Amino acid sequence: xxxxAPRRWGRRQxxxxxxxxxxxxxxxxxxxxxxxxxxxxxxxxxxxxxATPYAASPGTSTVAFHGPHQAxxxxxxxxxxxLLGLDLLPEVRAEGLGRLLTLISDDAxxxxxxxxxxxxxxxxxxxxxxxxxxxxxxxxRVMSDLLGSTVAVRALPAFRTDRLDLAWGQTDLAVQLCADxxxxxxxxxxxxxxxxxxxxxxxxxxxxxxxxxxxVPDGTTMRNLMGQVDGTVNLAEAMPDFADLVxxxxxxxxxxxxxxxxxxxxxxxxxxxxxxxxxxxxVGRRLADGAPLTGTSEHEEPDFEAVDDLGFPVIDPASHxxxxxxxxxxxxxxxxxxxxxxxxxxxxxxxxxxxxxIAFAADVDRQFVPVxxxxxxxxxxxxxxxxxxxxxxxxxxxxxxxxxxxxRLLAV
Amino acid sequence: xxxxAPRRWGRRQxxxxxxxxxxxxxxxxxxxxxxxxxxxxxxxxxxxxxATPYAASPGTSTVAFHGPHQAxxxxxxxxxxxLLGLDLLPEVRAEGLGRLLTLISDDAxxxxxxxxxxxxxxxxxxxxxxxxxxxxxxxxRVMSDLLGSTVAVRALPAFRTDRLDLAWGQTDLAVQLCADxxxxxxxxxxxxxxxxxxxxxxxxxxxxxxxxxxxVPDGTTMRNLMGQVDGTVNLAEAMPDFADLVxxxxxxxxxxxxxxxxxxxxxxxxxxxxxxxxxxxxVGRRLADGAPLTGTSEHEEPDFEAVDDLGFPVIDPASHxxxxxxxxxxxxxxxxxxxxxxxxxxxxxxxxxxxxxIAFAADVDRQFVPVxxxxxxxxxxxxxxxxxxxxxxxxxxxxxxxxxxxxRLLAV
Numbered sequence: 001x002x003x004x005a006p007r008r009w010g011r012r013q014x015x016x017x018x019x020x021x022x023x024x025x026x027x028x029x030x031x032x033x034x035x036x037x038x039x040x041x042x043x044x045x046x047x048x049x050x051a052t053p054y055a056a057s058p059g060t061s062t063v064a065f066h067g068p069h070q071a072x073x074x075x076x077x078x079x080x081x082x083l084l085g086l087d088l089l090p091e092v093r094a095e096g097l098g099r100l101l102t103l104i105s106d107d108a109x110x111x112x113x114x115x116x117x118x119x120x121x122x123x124x125x126x127x128x129x130x131x132x133x134x135x136x137x138x139x140x141r142v143m144s145d146l147l148g149s150t151v152a153v154r155a156l157p158a159f160r161t162d163r164l165d166l167a168w169g170q171t172d173l174a175v176q177l178c179a180d181x182x183x184x185x186x187x188x189x190x191x192x193x194x195x196x197x198x199x200x201x202x203x204x205x206x207x208x209x210x211x212x213x214x215x216v217p218d219g220t221t222m223r224n225l226m227g228q229v230d231g232t233v234n235l236a237e238a239m240p241d242f243a244d245l246v247x248x249x250x251x252x253x254x255x256x257x258x259x260x261x262x263x264x265x266x267x268x269x270x271x272x273x274x275x276x277x278x279x280x281x282x283v284g285r286r287l288a289d290g291a292p293l294t295g296t297s298e299h300e301e302p303d304f305e306a307v308d309d310l311g312f313p314v315i316d317p318a319s320h321x322x323x324x325x326x327x328x329x330x331x332x333x334x335x336x337x338x339x340x341x342x343x344x345x346x347x348x349x350x351x352x353x354x355x356x357x358i359a360f361a362a363d364v365d366r367q368f369v370p371v372x373x374x375x376x377x378x379x380x381x382x383x384x385x386x387x388x389x390x391x392x393x394x395x396x397x398x399x400x401x402x403x404x405x406x407x408r409l410l411a412v
Numbered sequence: 413x414x415x416x417a418p419r420r421w422g423r424r425q426x427x428x429x430x431x432x433x434x435x436x437x438x439x440x441x442x443x444x445x446x447x448x449x450x451x452x453x454x455x456x457x458x459x460x461x462x463a464t465p466y467a468a469s470p471g472t473s474t475v476a477f478h479g480p481h482q483a484x485x486x487x488x489x490x491x492x493x494x495l496l497g498l499d500l501l502p503e504v505r506a507e508g509l510g511r512l513l514t515l516i517s518d519d520a521x522x523x524x525x526x527x528x529x530x531x532x533x534x535x536x537x538x539x540x541x542x543x544x545x546x547x548x549x550x551x552x553r554v555m556s557d558l559l560g561s562t563v564a565v566r567a568l569p570a571f572r573t574d575r576l577d578l579a580w581g582q583t584d585l586a587v588q589l590c591a592d593x594x595x596x597x598x599x600x601x602x603x604x605x606x607x608x609x610x611x612x613x614x615x616x617x618x619x620x621x622x623x624x625x626x627x628v629p630d631g632t633t634m635r636n637l638m639g640q641v642d643g644t645v646n647l648a649e650a651m652p653d654f655a656d657l658v659x660x661x662x663x664x665x666x667x668x669x670x671x672x673x674x675x676x677x678x679x680x681x682x683x684x685x686x687x688x689x690x691x692x693x694x695v696g697r698r699l700a701d702g703a704p705l706t707g708t709s710e711h712e713e714p715d716f717e718a719v720d721d722l723g724f725p726v727i728d729p730a731s732h733x734x735x736x737x738x739x740x741x742x743x744x745x746x747x748x749x750x751x752x753x754x755x756x757x758x759x760x761x762x763x764x765x766x767x768x769x770i771a772f773a774a775d776v777d778r779q780f781v782p783v784x785x786x787x788x789x790x791x792x793x794x795x796x797x798x799x800x801x802x803x804x805x806x807x808x809x810x811x812x813x814x815x816x817x818x819x820r821l822l823a824v
Binding site for chain 2: 057058059079080084121122123124125128130180181182183184186187189190193194197201202203204205207209210211212213214215216223225226227268271272287288339341343345348349350351353
């Protein structure tokens with residue numbers, strides 16, 4: 001392939017010639033044999049304008065895959081997460097990465113519309129996308145060594161409170177799958193894992209959950225498994241500075257962003273020994289409604305100057321919200337975390353649980369790192385939570401129709 | 413304790429004197445401090461008649477815990493499962509078991525109503541029960557050795573196709589938790605695991621899922637991860653012989669039932685190599701709609717006599733539905749299976765997936781075993797599925813208000 005040839009591959013050509021190990025008769029299965037909602041169109045160039053984020057049926061609601069930004073970032077968080085950490089095989093270079101991104105962009109776009117993947121082995125499982133989104137991230141090694149990109153994605157600095165396990169560490173690629181239906185996530189995960197199998201190996205899979213869609217009103221701040229309202233201070237697309245804080249304006253990366261993944265284990269056994277007053281003091285918010293200890297409603301501004309009758313601060317300066325807060329409005333980012341639980345009979349509680357913390361920021365070093373550094377220095381919550389996995393990814397801008405994600409990064 | 417004293421313990425008394433290791437301030441936390449739906453009543457003797465199985469909000473829908481049968485059996489299957497396999501500590505005898513069942517019956521009843529557990533450490537997580545049910549089963553050793561019950565629960569016979577792993581094997585107790593909200597399941601699991609921690613150890617936890625509530629119409633037969641409509645031939649509470657086939661009429665066990673748990677791993681990598689025709693032939697049903705190969709709709713009776721133009725049977729006599737079918741109407745049982753997926757980077761597919769097969773029958777030996785024996789002898793699906801875990805439990809009748817599950821079994 002010459003340098004000026006466009007790095008784009010026809011999907012059917014890839015299926016015939018690519019490195020993908022396909023099931024024997026897979027490509028021969030006709031998606032047309034599957035009963036599909038009439039409003040869906042698989043015609044080339046069909047616009048995604050028909051995206052139906054909150055249709056009457058939660059099963060057939062869709063989120064557009066194509067657009068200036070990847071889906072699954074500004075998208076209101078769905079109920080279920082499956083985050084895949086993948087390492088490219090040693091022989092896969094930029095061209096192979098392009099093939100892989102072509103495959104998974106194509107399948108993710110189909111699945112997001114409620115259409116089967118091209119070589120879908122279980123096409124009937126594709127019919128309830130339930131706001132399925134697939135978001136692709138590229139790790140530091142891929143960006144620098146493989147793509148020679150000027151867009152820097154730097155590893156996070158070491159934080160003294162981290163106890164990192166490489167099994168949950170930095171990978172070459174991340175694929176974040178989210179949907180309101182666990183079956184939609186499971187099917188998309190299987191299709192994407194089959195697409196990547198000739199190109200990459202799975203290092204980890206981090207599954208997570210929030211409330212089921214409809215179980216709490218849309219827009220309710222999530223609760224974590226420690227019982228706290230978690231993520232009150234967050235960005236929302238309607239905010240005037242959302243775009244500035246989330247979308248990159250780096251040349252060639254406009255509309256992209258960066259994703260921080262932190263696996264935060266909660267020590268529920270010791271958390272159990274803390275009473276309600278102690279729990280609220282550690283966070284600085286009331287458990288019942290998430291209001292700051294100086295206020296009466298969740299989104300009220302905390303008053304860090306307020307003192308009680310004895311002259312002590314109402315909100316402990318070492319509490320989580322006091323330490324996380326910054327006077328610098330740039331030290332904010334988009335949080336999109338999920339709870340996790342993994343059965344673990346070896347632990348007294350029978351399970352390992354915590355948070356798959358996911359954050360998006362236009363500039364991780366400027367927006368996320370200072371906050372995390374303060375929390376690592378001092379945060380009363382540190383007694384009960386430990387970060388055991390950490391990774392950071394460049395999340396390329398969204399793909400236009402007929403394009404694959406990161407195509408412009410690979411074309412330079 | 414004398415023999416004629418009723419084996420019933422006050423919950424607060426248990427909290428003070430029992431074997432339960434509670435978090436320090438736990439019992440002091442007032443459930444009244446939690447904002448709860450006004451219609452919920454925690455008053456002693458409050459009837460469960462206010463159960464709201466399909467309320468407007470899926471989050472606050474409830475299923476009554478108390479009644480002649482345990483909930484979570486005839487209950488239309490919720491979206492999420494967490495099945496706990498527990499082994500009693502060696503020192504726990506019948507009295508200890510009674511304490512344990514008192515604790516978990518009490519907490520399960522509260523949680524099912526959307527109320528916090530008595531010593532709930534995260535009471536706010538209890539407010540979205542989402543049709544939460546908790547179903548308790550007792551293993552063979554508990555029934556015979558510990559309780560000396562005349563109600564026999566026998567281990568299943570060995571089946572030649574089984575490849576059993578004790579890590580998924582028979583335990584003393586099983587607690588089946590189901591709800592439409594993964595947060596409801598997670599919170600109930602944590603509360604129950606804390607209740608049992610002084611009495612039993614976790615051997616395994618089997619989590620599972622179906623479609624999200626509302627993603628497909630109520631009553632839709634589930635699909636498994638192999639893409640098949642799974643469970644067309646099933647019992648439903650409205651059937652005239654449902655009670656006969658599901659509820660036991662053994663003296664002292666009337667209204668109870670028996671639960672079979674089989675962990676069935678699917679070999680997705682080899683299933684991928686089978687085309688649609690081959691997949692349909694293996695099962696005997698069409699993938700698109702679950703109709704038998706001789707019919708046009710899912711619930712049509714298969715015609716096992718029909719032959720094609722060449723004189724071959726349309727439905728292979730070795731297909732799954734041909735082998736599962738019996739002329740004996742007693743060889744039927746209630747299926748309540750869930751899909752499972754466990755991330756497993758060591759497998760080529762990146763995950764271990766299959767089915768947590770759960771069945772309920774009044775007489776396992778008479779209703780379930782003959783079917784399973786036929787399938788083990790011959791079933792084309794056996795090429796792709798392997799049972800790796802197997803257990804059976806006596807599921808006592810439901811508890812009345814103020815009673816705990818199995819109280820009558822312990823009182824004899």
